Amino acid sequence: DTAVSQTPKYLVTQMGNDKSIKCEQNLGHDTMYWYKQDSKKFLKIMFSYNNKELIINETVPNRFSPKSPDKAHLNLHINSLELGDSAVYFCASSQASSTTLHFGNGTRLTVT
Amino acid sequence: TQLLEQSPQFLSIQEGENLTVYCNSSSVFSSLQWYRQEPGEGPVLLVTVVTGGEVKKLKRLTFQFGDARKDSSLHITAAQPGDTGLYLCAGALVKTSYDKVIFGPGTSLSVIP
Numbered sequence: 001d002t003a004v005s006q007t008p009k010y011l012v013t014q015m016g017n018d019k020s021i022k023c024e025q026n027l028g029h030d031t032m033y034w035y036k037q038d039s040k041k042f043l044k045i046m047f048s049y050n051n052k053e054l055i056i057n058e059t060v061p062n063r064f065s066p067k068s069p070d071k072a073h074l075n076l077h078i079n080s081l082e083l084g085d086s087a088v089y090f091c092a093s094s095q096a097s098s099t100t101l102h103f104g105n106g107t108r109l110t111v112t
Numbered sequence: 113t114q115l116l117e118q119s120p121q122f123l124s125i126q127e128g129e130n131l132t133v134y135c136n137s138s139s140v141f142s143s144l145q146w147y148r149q150e151p152g153e154g155p156v157l158l159v160t161v162v163t164g165g166e167v168k169k170l171k172r173l174t175f176q177f178g179d180a181r182k183d184s185s186l187h188i189t190a191a192q193p194g195d196t197g198l199y200l201c202a203g204a205l206v207k208t209s210y211d212k213v214i215f216g217p218g219t220s221l222s223v224i225p
Contacts (some may be wrong), residue, residue, distance in 0.1 A: 056210075106153070
């Protein structure tokens with residue numbers, strides 16, 4: 001029944017590793033996003049895809065590569081993880097005609 | 113530099129008190145939203161305001177959008193412990209073919225029984 005689901009919920013890994021976070025939405029939305037929430041709870045947009053096309057890329061290091069195989073999925077792959085990548089990553093979706101965002105419950109990434 | 117500022121950053125009040133949270137910017141937004149986030153969960157939309165000067169009420173919550181569409185306030189009457197959470201304002205910046213939603217830094221509210 002979950003509208004926007006992310007996996008895994010927790011991810012603990014060492015510096016230098018490569019990891020992926022998956023996101024799926026069953027709302028029929030055509031736009032999906034990745035946001036990063038830091039330790040001070042500040043939510044910052046990273047990427048946005050509309051109908052599998054990248055429309056927002058917010059000066060994110062190119063170690064981060066989003067991939068959208070179809071409208072319902074937006075995955076985030078991170079290469080060569082760094083300590084500063086530790087945060088909660090949120091996936092969200094919306095209809096292009098609306099600014100209402102529907103968020104997943106986040107993936108807490110800890111890089112040691 | 114944050115485009116959206118919120119105040120206060122933290123707020124701890126007794127049950128039954130009233131409170132107001134402010135969201136300010138020098139940018140004009142096509143719409144402004146308020147979200148509430150609880151620990152371990154994603155933000156959930158409370159309201160969207162679109163017209164300058166608009167006031168919306170949601171039970172004990174009153175939302176106002178500034179006339180110039182640069183600021184907003186959230187007023188809670190007779191706060192209850194269930195109101196505890198992180199309140200985030202978010203503004204939609206109009207780009208050429210899509211809106212970009214940016215978030216304020218949040219106001220962490222704690223309502224003590």
